[in-house]
Amino acid sequence: MSQSAHARSFAPPADTGGRRNLVGLSRTEMEAEIAGLGEPAFRARQLWHWIYHRGATDFAAMTTLSKDFRARLADTHVLWRPQVATAQQSQDGTRKWLLRLPDGQEVESVHIPEEDRGTLCVSSQVGCTLTCRFCHTGTQRLVRNLSAAEIVGQVMLARDALEEWPSPAEGRQLTNLVMMGMGEPLYNLDNVVKALKIVMDPEGLSISKRKITLSTSGVVPMMARCGEELGVNLAVSLHAVTDNLRNELVPINRKYPLADLLTACRAYPGVHNARRITFEYVMLDGVNDSPADAHALVRLLRDIPAKVNLIPFNPWPGTAYACSTPAAMDTFAAILMEAHLASPIRQPRGQDIMAACGQLKSASQRLPRTARSVDTLAALEKEKPLPADTAEEGL
Ligand code: SAH
Numbered sequence: 001m002s003q004s005a006h007a008r009s010f011a012p013p014a015d016t017g018g019r020r021n022l023v024g025l026s027r028t029e030m031e032a033e034i035a036g037l038g039e040p041a042f043r044a045r046q047l048w049h050w051i052y053h054r055g056a057t058d059f060a061a062m063t064t065l066s067k068d069f070r071a072r073l074a075d076t077h078v079l080w081r082p083q084v085a086t087a088q089q090s091q092d093g094t095r096k097w098l099l100r101l102p103d104g105q106e107v108e109s110v111h112i113p114e115e116d117r118g119t120l121c122v123s124s125q126v127g128c129t130l131t132c133r134f135c136h137t138g139t140q141r142l143v144r145n146l147s148a149a150e151i152v153g154q155v156m157l158a159r160d161a162l163e164e165w166p167s168p169a170e171g172r173q174l175t176n177l178v179m180m181g182m183g184e185p186l187y188n189l190d191n192v193v194k195a196l197k198i199v200m201d202p203e204g205l206s207i208s209k210r211k212i213t214l215s216t217s218g219v220v221p222m223m224a225r226c227g228e229e230l231g232v233n234l235a236v237s238l239h240a241v242t243d244n245l246r247n248e249l250v251p252i253n254r255k256y257p258l259a260d261l262l263t264a265c266r267a268y269p270g271v272h273n274a275r276r277i278t279f280e281y282v283m284l285d286g287v288n289d290s291p292a293d294a295h296a297l298v299r300l301l302r303d304i305p306a307k308v309n310l311i312p313f314n315p316w317p318g319t320a321y322a323c324s325t326p327a328a329m330d331t332f333a334a335i336l337m338e339a340h341l342a343s344p345i346r347q348p349r350g351q352d353i354m355a356a357c358g359q360l361k362s363a364s365q366r367l368p369r370t371a372r373s374v375d376t377l378a379a380l381e382k383e384k385p386l387p388a389d390t391a392e393e394g395l
């Protein structure tokens with residue numbers, strides 16, 4: 001399926017009829033929306049500030065706007081963000097939210113606190129069409145793409161939970177963002193671009209592109225656009241050094257083999273030694289973790305400004321894989337280090353609540369096309385509580 005056909009088939013429900021959501025609109029769209037209410041452009045800037053800097057969820061709180069305008073806004077618009085279906089906290093402080101979307105679908109976001117920063121792992125799709133063999137999300141069929149509001153809403157929801165409104169300039173608990181949750185972000189690039197431009201806007205959520213990393217399984221034709229339009233850091237899920245093995249582990253490799261993927265990496269806009277591409281490599285016992293694999297990896301990345309992130313495999317119920325032994329991981333890392341390839345072993349976080357890389361999965365099921373085009377806000381208004389068994393299923 002072409003990228004545009006994919007985007008059409010898995011589009012989020014259209015936001016038609018009823019009150020319209022202001023969250024997720026670009027600045028230009030916000031201005032047009034406000035102009036439609038007969039108000040000048042500076043009102044859109046005020047709204048932007050209230051929504052993305054102050055985190056307002058209610059027009060009534062927007063005290064710099066006239067009472068009359070606030071009342072009119074409340075009649076015609078809403079400030080929607082995802083609803084928390086369940087919230088969990090790991091022993092290591094990692095927090096995971098299962099979020100409910102207006103049409104009843106669900107996605108997960110994870111906040112990982114560290115000493116000097118806090119990273120939010122954001123989802124781009126409900127499920128994933130790409131069936132990487134070691135990934136729990138890959139066992140859940142793709143239901144649909146997330147809208148820009150649903151992507152930016154995950155960041156706002158985290159700010160709510162961390163009590164970080166107004167967006168603090170210093171001492172934030174949410175400093176970094178990784179597009180590494182459920183889904184393949186480059187299969188939903190239009191909405192990801194729209195959402196991240198809002199996230200990066202200095203007068204709002206204000207997370208700089210240097211603190212944002214987008215991870216892709218290797219959707220080669222979309223990589224340049226990601227660099228040109230967003231300029232964020234790129235992470236590539238490599239996981240194997242031969243086409244044979246990568247075809248099996250990361251099936252998109254059959255479409256975009258290693259040679260094409262590495263050519264796209266070399267050409268990634270803005271890539272240089274100070275701004276390297278991260279190659280993610282999941283450590284699978286007896287599958288891709290031999291010293292010979294490590295040497296082949298060094299050769300493969302020889303002429304690319306690269307660093308390697310070794311990810312201990314995170315198990316999930318029913319998987320056929322096991323994580324490499326600590327000794328195998330150390331040997332592998334040492335070979336890369338000897339070749340001056342920075343290669344930290346990623347410390348698994350939130351494993352006890354199934355929040356670590358590749359463990360996310362929500363209970364959503366594929367809906368028929370007709371049900372997917374429901375009016376999100378109409379659905380929102382008659383939102384009903386989730387049945388108890390759907391909230392935890394699959395976790
Ligand atoms: N779809 C994108 C981003 C989400 S996955 C991608 O594939 O890049 C984020 C990272 O977690 C990817 O590198 C992915 O390969 C890795 N991953 C998936 N399942 C995993 C697991 N069970 N253990 C460790 N890492 C995993």
Ligand code: SF4
Nearest residue numbers: 128130132135138217
């Ligand atoms: Fe999808 Fe990424 Fe999981 Fe592969 S690793 S199935 S691309 S979420």
